[in-house]
Amino acid sequence: MNRLPGNLRFLRKRAGMTQGQLAEKIGVQRSMISAYEDGRSDPKLAALEVMASVFDIVIDELLFWDIESNGRRYLQQNKLKILTVTLDDQEEEWISMVGAKASAGYLNGYADPEYMENLPNFRLPNLSKDKTYRAFEISGDSMLPLMPGTLIIGAYLEHGMEIKNGKTYVLVTKSEGIVYKRVFNYIAEHGKLFVVSDNDRYKPYDIPIEEVLEIWEAKAYVSAHFPDPSSGPLTIEDLGKMIREVQQDIRKISGS
Structure with a gap:
């Protein structure tokens, strides 16, 4: 299920942005933000990537996760964070x-x-x-x-x-x-x-x-x-x- 309309509206309001301000960041008309939030239009990949960057979120979370109901799914920008660790000679973590x-x-x-x-x-x-x-x-x-x-x-x-x-x-x-x-x-x-x-x-x-x-x-x-x-x-x-x-x-x- 596409969660973009609700997620976009929720994230924008939580960030204190108007539709016009978000449109300026993404590089589209304000009417397009309204269409995205109403589910009347789907953004192109380039616009999705900018949205994800603006809200510090991954695209699949933006599209498929109910953020308002469930909170953020991922802590980091990447779905799986590769944690840097140090190992001893037996390949065990210090x-x-x-x-x-x-x-x-x-x-x-x-x-x-x-x-x-x-x-x-x-x-x-x-x-x-x-x-x-x-x-x-x-x-x-x-x-x-x-x-x-x-x-x-x-x-x-x-x-x-x-x-x-x-x-x-x-x-x-x-x-x-x-x-x-x-x-x-x-x-x-x-x-x-x-x-x-x-x-x-x-x-x-x-x-x-x-x-x-x-x-x-x-x-x-x-x-x-x-x-x-x-x-x-x-x-x-x-x-x-x-x-x-x-x-x-x-x-x-x-x-x-």
């Missing part, structure tokens, strides 16, 4: 470490094999061998009791829809850089992830899924600091309260 000072360079070099080979590599026992892992050094105090300098070991996720509400993830993003937060999945409803700090001094905020380059589900951490017992672990009651507060914030954002 855990590459992205230190705090290397985080800015990682945004440009994460797909470069030469860059990845120059990162420190190590291995941890008891991790499933069917996943790819990466270590990220966190900075700041937004995720107390984990202290600055802690290494978060994350398992790579291919799609944002795999995110489980309230779990912690490392997000590699275009605008925010590398962040470690508790994440809530609102891709289907709003095309966004809602991120929350465990330190309530920091306000939650949302990240459009188009901004996300990589998602790593936190599986372990390595730290030279023992957590303060007085802070205690996050309880089910704490998590329930956090979810309710996130839902209230989402409703405020949606209504604004």
Whole structure:
């Protein structure tokens, strides 16, 4: 089923563009955008390619996926992202470490094999061998009791829809850089992830899924600091309260 009319209208409105503005970007008359959105005309391949570039989306997602109902299908511009990893002599994957000072360079070099080979590599026992892992050094105090300098070991996720509400993830993003937060999945409803700090001094905020380059589900951490017992672990009651507060914030954002 051709989903282009609904997808085009939804993406254009979400981007805050008029039909005239989109027509100018694509190089067609405004009336053609109206015809595309009404299903009265189909764009040529060249116009489809420009649309895909404008909305940072792949063509088959634009044509055949109900984005408004189901959220974005793919995180990256390519349907399947080829993740760059480093291997030992036995062809087994290392855990590459992205230190705090290397985080800015990682945004440009994460797909470069030469860059990845120059990162420190190590291995941890008891991790499933069917996943790819990466270590990220966190900075700041937004995720107390984990202290600055802690290494978060994350398992790579291919799609944002795999995110489980309230779990912690490392997000590699275009605008925010590398962040470690508790994440809530609102891709289907709003095309966004809602991120929350465990330190309530920091306000939650949302990240459009188009901004996300990589998602790593936190599986372990390595730290030279023992957590303060007085802070205690996050309880089910704490998590329930956090979810309710996130839902209230989402409703405020949606209504604004």
